[in-house]
Structures are given as structure tokens and as C-alpha cells.
Amino acid sequence: MHSSAVFLIEFGAIILGLGLLGRLAGRLQFSPIPLYLLAGLAFGEGGLLPLGTSEEFVAIGAEIGVILLLLMLGLEYTATDLVSNLKTQYPAGLVDAALNALPGAAMALLLGWGPVAAVVLAGVTWISSSGVIAKVLGDLERLGNRETPVILSILVLEDLSMAVYLPIITALLAGTSLAAGSATLAIALGVAGLVLFVAVRYGRVISRFVSSDDPEKLLLAVLGLTLLVAGIAQQLQVSAAVGAFLVGIALSGEAAEGAHNLLSPLRDLFAAVFFVFFGLHTDPASIPPVILPAMALAVVTACTKIATGYWAAKRAGISVKGRWRAGGTLVARGEFSIVIAGLAVTAGIEPSLGPLATAYVLILVILGPLTARWTEPLATALTRRRSASADSATGSAVPASGGPQESAKEQDSTGRP
Template identity: 85%
Template structure:
């Protein structure tokens, strides 16, 4: 009987996701907000709470994040990763400063204390790699010039989590300096080891994985990815970082074959991840903290856009790409919830959990919209201001923008139909 209920519940979820995805595709927008709303409907305090299939959905959600980051890693080589990290580390510092400070200040203003301030700083700092990877794929921007900049910031954030999570765990547990330092050393060593193996022995790993049989290739790649992600998480390193580095290590025909085989699985489990996030959000807990969460969301959405714009400008990406980079970074998600969950479990501040949930829920819904519309809105405002200054100034500004865009070569030529832009906009 339990098995039958499980099949009915899980089948209903998958069917609902398929219908919501078709609906979103018809109107050309990301289905992520609809998936989240479906999770709210099936979750605690929702219309049809789940029971039998919740544990399976939780496991599927973890696999979804892992596959999203694996597929993103397959798009880039180890040399791309190292060069991007070397050139973009200042963007990581700017990202931390602009987006962690608002959370820390907000916690202190509400009188929550220094430990809660460090926790809320992490909640507002880290973007959602899973959501952003899905949005970039949905909008067809994986090959865009600004995407490596976005990717570099996400990787720097995920690697920073290898330092931040042991620190915050030690603070919440109140452990001594020696124990906290040991945990931090283990996490850093594990992250460094995985990165070294991916960069140094990527070709050997690709040879080991390579197979002409699609079935064997699928099983080996999927098994290796989940294994590395699990080991990384066990060592206090993000499972997403482990999966991403596996993707980086694979190259050539192996990467192409794995990409085509894993794409359907990624889409399925990624949708399950967003439903799972909604499942654990009680709609009744949101209204009391909605105003402070909304204010914090507005501030940190603007700081993330500023971060992406600055980083893309530093990488000599065109103006349109800068706005797209900023808009893509707005979404918060899995890491923010994990950080808040640690604080709630430690009993630091009762209101921190609902606030973080409302905050993430707002930005995980708004994030796909800012990724899609930040650049068109910025272009409209710029054009409007230019018209007010007069036709001569507008013409000069347009000519200057075209000249600047023409100087920047793109990595590939393609048409981005969603934005109605030509191949020059990808440069």
C-alpha cells in the first residue's frame, strides 16, 4: 500500500512538472518559479501535502543539483577554469563585500548578535549555482561571452563555501580554535585535491570513462560524479563543487557524449530540486517576515547586478553582456537554505529560518526574471534617457556602443533568439 501511494504521489509530481514546463515554454519564460509554486502546493501547509514520496524527492533534489553543476562543468576545460579563476578572483572579493555586508548589517540592526550576522551574511552572499545553471540553459546562454564570468563567480563562491561552512559550523557549535582549524584544514585540503586531480589528470580520467557503448558511458559518468560529490560533501566541501570539477576533468568526445546522454536526467532531477525547495516552505511562516525579507532581497538583488556588471566589464564584455551577467547572478537557493538550516538547528535565532526562507523564495522566483529582463530594461532606460538628452546625443551614444561592441570578438557566432539579438550581442 505504501508503495502504491508513493507511485501515485511521485507520478503526479512528474506529470505536473511536465505540464508546467510546457506552459512555461509556450510563453517563453523559465519554468523555475512554477516548479517552486508547485512545491509550495505539495509541501507543509499546502493544498496537498506529500507523505510517502518526500524522502525520494529529497534524494532526487540532491541529484538534480549535482547534475546541473556537472553539465555546466562539461562546457569548459580545466585550462578555462584555471585562467578564469586567476583573472576573476577580484570579482570574488567584490561579490563577497557587496553581498555579504547587507545580510550582516541587517542581522545586527535587528539585534540578533554577531553569530547570526555571520550566518545571514552567508545567506545573502551566495548565489544559487543550481538555479543559475538551469536558467542559463533555458535561455540558451551557455555559449555567451559573459557566461565564463558568471561561472567564475559561482565557482569562487562554491570554493569559498569550503572555508565558510567549517567556520560557521564551529561558531554555531561553540567549539575551540583547534577543532575549528582542523575542520577547516580538512575541507581546504579536500577541495585542493579534487581541483588538482581535475586539472592535472583530466585526460587520464577521460580515457578511463570513455566508452563507445552509451549505456556504459552513462553509468560510469553518473556513478563517478555522484561518488566524487558524496566524498566532497563528506569532507565538508560542496557536492556541487565536486560535480563541477568532474565535468571540468572530462573533455573531448567523452564530454560531448556525456552531455547528450545526461541532459534528460538533468532536466528531470533539476525540476525535482526546485519542487523539493518549495516542499519545505510553510506558506504560513512567510507573511510575518515578508517585509524585511523583501527589503533585503531588493538591496542584494541590486548588489548582485552591480557585481556581475563590474566583473563582466572587467573581462571586456559588451554592455549588453554586462547587464545579462548581473541579472543572472540574482537568484539565491540551496546554499542559503543550508546555512540558515544550520543556524536554526543550533537555536541561534528563531526568526532567522523563516526570514531566510522568505528571502530565498523571493529571489529564486525573481532570479530567472532578472536574468531574462535586466538587459532589455537597462537598454530601454538608457534609450529613454538618451532621447531626453536629444537626438544628437542619442545618435552619438548609439554609435559609440556599436563601435565598442565591434571591438570585442565573441567565442562563437550564434543567434540568441530569446532576446531577439544578433550574433554581435554575444561578443
Template identity: 85%
Template sequence: MHSGAIFLIEFGGIILGLGLLGRIAGRYGFSPIPLYLLAGLAFGQGGLLPLDTSEEFVAIGAEIGVVLLLLMLGLEYTATDLVQNLKTQYPAGAVDFALNALPGAAAALLLGWGPVAAVVLAGVTWISSSGVIAKVLGDLGRVGNRETPVILSILVLEDLAMAVYLPIITALLAGAGLVAGGVTLAVALGAAGIVLFVAVRYGRLISRFVSSDDPEKLLLVVLGLTLLVAGVAQQLQVSAAVGAFLVGIALSGEVAEGAHTLLSPLRDLFAGVFFVFFGLHTDPASIPPVLLPALALAVLTALTKIATGYWAARRAGVAVRGRWRTGGTLVARGEFSIVIAGLAVSAGIEPALGPLATAYVLILVILGPLAARFTEPVARRLSLSAPPAPASEAVEPVSQGSTRS
């Protein structure tokens, strides 16, 4: 009974703390992710007040948080949208990978961490934060801008790449050999292909089967189906997150909208628990030794993300100011970087990887919104010697406001 009371006190304190931190972040207009990570550092190994009784439950909540993050991401897109993005925007995805994943891999090799850690750190530096970027676009009033579809296309391609990347690192972290790793990847690709095919052809039937006018029944069916598929995927060594992502893709229309509304509070709760859990397993004393490498990597990959966005927007015919805005908006890293690093921390492949990823995300989740706001004005000031922009470009956000993704 005593341990049960301690558990309720600890877990209740975590949830209350998340709510207060979220309110602070909302009041000052920035993402709460860095505050959640700092809270985890404060109550984890080597922190101010280490947790004891509730840690196991927090670990389960963190797994559910990852599953819900990917489910909600899948609900944002239809299978048709994904296929269309693959056909038209794959060059931008290739440039994104080359400019942002390779620096992470190179940094891991230079630090002497080995090839598996290099693959993991490549993912940490590659994937932008969809959640932070979506919030920034809304806060800055840029949802209707000409460059916004380009930004969303790059995010969609990164999300699709996760369906291939996560099974690869899962197999590598599990120590699977070439044959076993190839089988795991084949299963993941086959499952993704089948789900996309079924979603395109039979998405309406699936949505009709899941649909319910009763919010309670809809919530239970969607959540139960997601956890079931995620568990089966993890049993097949594919990735629970990929399974959840594919469930989200398969649902569409009113079902997807209803599920999104019902599951958003649960996602926010368990995603917050996930970030706290990651911080719990990072010793604050381990961050200062990797702070300089993390800062250098953050600055480098911020610049490469800006270059990625600029190139992609130029290819789409966006004006110069919109190109700079595209690049600046893509800088933020967040949830996916922590998800990837969390897999590596759980596998115990490199003790310094978790602290470096924590410091890296903390830097870029703060720098990202600033880059989105100020990259274009700074670039304009640095090019004062260039000819003035055409009048049509100067009013781009207004004249292009009807163009939406």
C-alpha cells in the same frame, strides 16, 4: 502494498506536474524554477494537499538533484579555463563578492538572525543563476556579443568560490568549532587543488579511462563515479556538491560532451525535484511576513549586480551599451541560492530564512530575464542628454559577433 501504491501515485503526480509546469514555462519563455517552488509550497507544510508517503524519497531525489547540478556545471569548464579565469578576472570576482554578498550578510544581522545566518544569506544574495543566465543569453541571441565572455567569467568565478564557500557553511551549520572548521576548509581547498592539478596534468588520461562508445556504460561510470565522490566528500564534511563539481572539472573533451548529453535529462528531473522539495519545507503562511524584506533585498541586490557587471565590462573594454547589458544579465538568482538556503533550512538555524530565500528567488528569477532585456534600453533613455553613441558602438552585437567565449 497500499502505501506503495500511494507512493507511486504521489511521486508520479510530482513528475507529471513538473513536466506540465516545464511546458508552461517554455511556452512563455521563462525559467520553470518559480513554478517548481510554487508547486512545492502547494504540496508542503500548510499547503493545499500535503504529501505523506513519498516525502522521504523526494528528499533523496533532492540530494541527487544538487549533485547533478554541480556535476553538469563542472562539465562546462576545463581546468585550464578555470585557472586562466582566476588569473585574469579575480578583481571582478572580488567586486562581485563585496557588492552582492555583503548586503545579504548585513540584512541577516539587521533582522537579528546572528552571524551563521548572515554567512548563509550572504551566499544567497551573492551567487547568480548560471542556468537562467545561460538560457537568457541564448534566447536574446547574445552568445556572440562582446560582453558575453565577461558574464561567463563572473559566473565561473562564483562557481569556483562555491568550492570554498560550501565547506565553510557546512562546518558552521554543523556547529564545528574554529579548529574543526579550519580543518574542513583545509581539506576542501586541498581536494580542490589536487583535482585541478590532476585535471590539468592528467585530464586526458582520466577522460580516456572513463570514455566508452556505449552510452549506457558511459552513463553508469560517470554517474557512479560522481555519486561515489560526492558521498566521500560529504563523509569528510566537505560537501557533496563540491565533490560533484570537481568530478565535472576533471572530465573533458568528448567524455564531457557525451556525459553532458546523457545526464541532462536526469539533471532536469532531479533538479526539479530539488526545487519542489525546498518548497515542501516552506510553509506558505511564513512568506507574507518576510515579503517586504525579501523585496527590498531583491531590489538592492539587483542594482548591485548591475553595478558589478557594468564595472567588470568597463574593465574589459566593453562599450557602454554592453556594460549595461552585462549588469542586467547577471541579476537572476536561482539554483545556487536555493541550494545554500536549503542547507540552512535542514540545519534549522533560522525559521524565517527559508521563506525569505524562497520569496527572494521567486522575485529575482522573474525579474532577472526582464532586467537582461530592458536594462540597456532604460539606461539609454535615462541618459538622452548624453552625446550620441559612436557608430561602432551602435552595431556592437553584429560587429563583435565573432568573439565567443
């Protein structure tokens, strides 16, 4: 009875605190994610007031939060949209892997950690946080923007790539044979392909199966199906997030619309719990020794993610402002990076890798919502200032009759919409 009362007090205090932080963020007009993370740091190991009985429940809630975030993203798009975007955006996935994995590998080698640690840190810096980005897109009301399908395509390509990467890294860390690693990889790829095929081919059948005029029945059917598919996918070495996203893709029509309305409050609740959980598992004392390399890596890979999003959106014909928004939105790292680093820590590869990865992710998971909001306005302001300076210099060097023509040329070269 006593432990039950303590659990209710702790968890109630967490939810109440998140509500107050969310209101504060709303008044300040920025994403509440950084405040949720700082709250997790305060209540986690080494924090001001560590939690006791409610931590296990928070961990389960965090998993549900990521699943619901990706399910809701999937509900925004049809299976046809997904397939067409993946076909057109796979070069962006290759550019994304090259630009963002190489800095992590280079840092590990510079620190003398060896090739296996280099492969691990490459994964940490490569994968953006689907959970954080999904939350940011919703907070900033950008789900209907033209650049959002490009962002989602890159995220899906990254998540699907994890079906290949995670079995490989697990085999490297465990030192297993090539045959065992190949079998795990084949199973993961097969499951991911099967789930995608079912979502695309039988989406209407699934929608009819879960559809109901009764909100209670619809909620139970959609939530149960999502958790079931996510659990099976994770058990078979595929990301639970990928499974949840594909369930959302499979649902359409009235089923998708009804599920979206019913699940939005649950998504917001469990998503907030996810970000608190991330902070709970970060010991503040482990961050100072690795803060400098983590900050350097964060700056470099924030720039490479912005470049990735800009290039991908440009290739899709998005305006300049949309390109900057796409790049800034992709900066955040999160759940996958921590999972990858956790595998290496468990295997005992390099003691400093875990704290470095944690500090790196913490920096970018706080910076990510800020770059998503401010990259485009800052880039636009700098472009205007540069254009004005160029116009002024041109006007002083040519006759007045040539001014308008030169100004128009300069405006075209900036590519402003």
C-alpha cells in the same frame, strides 16, 4: 503494497504536473522554475495537499538534481578555461563577497540578532544559487555567451569559498574551540585543492577511463564517478556541487560530448525535482511575519548582485548588454542559502532567522530567472530613452551643424555596443 502504490501515485502526479507546468512556461516563453517552486509550496508542509510517502525520495532526487546541474556546467568548459578564469576573476569574487554579504550582516544587527546571526545571514545573502543559475543559462540558451565564463567563475569562487565559510560557521554555531575549527577548515581546503589539482592535471586520464562507445557503459561510468566524488567531497566538508563541477571540468573530448548528450534528460528531470523539493520545505504560514524585511533585503541584494556581475563582465571586456545579462543572471539564491540558515535553526541561534531566510530565498529564486531574462532588455530600453532625451536637449541648445557630433559623443558615453 499499499504504501508502494501511494508512492507511485504521488511521485507520478508530481512528474506529470511538472511536465504540464513546463509546457505552460514554454508557451509563455519564460523559465519554468517559479512554477516548479509554487508547485512545491502547494504540496509541502502547510500547503493545499501535503505529500506523505514520496517526500524522502524527492529529497534524494533533489540532491542528484543539483549534482547533475553542476556536472553539466563543468562539461561545457575545460580545466585550462577554469584555471585561467579563476586567476583573472578572483577580484570579482572579493567584490561579490563585500557587496552581498554586508547587507545580510547589517540586517541581522539591525534586528538585534547578534554577531553570530549576522555572520550566518551574511552567508545567506552572499551565495548565488548554482543550481538555479545553471538551469536558467540552459533554458535561455546562453551557455555559449561571452559573459557566461564570467558568471561561472563567480559561482565557482563562491562554491569554493563555502569550503572555508561552512567550517567557520559550524564552529561558531557549535561554540567549538579554535583548534577544532582550524582542523576542519584545513581538511576542507585540502580536499578542495586536491580535487581541483586532479581535475586539471589528470583530466585526460579520467576521460580515457570513463570513455566508451557503448552509451550504457559511458552513462554508468560518468554518473557513478560523479556521485562518488560528490559524496566524498560532501563527507569531507566540501560542497558536493563543487565536486560534481570539477568532474565535469576533468572530462573532455568524446567522453564529455557523449556524457552531455546522455545526461541532459536526467538533468532536466532531477533539476525540476530539486526546485519542487525547495518549495516542499517552505511552510507558507511562516512567510507573512517576516515578508517586509525579507523583501527589503531581496531588493538591496538583487541590486548588489547585478552590480557585481556588471563590474566583473566589464572588467573582462564584455559588451554592455553582456554586462547586464551577467548581473541579472546572478540574482537567484537557493540551495546554499537554505543550508546555511538550516545550520543556524538547528543550533537555535534565532527563531526568526529560518523563516526570514526562507522567504528571502523564495523571493529571489522566483525573481532570479526573471531578472536573468529582462535586466538586459530593460537596461537597453532605458539607455536608449535617456540617450534620445539627451540628443533632443542638445539639438535644441546648439546649431544644427553641431548636432551629429554631439549625438555621437552621447552615444559613446552610454557605451552601447
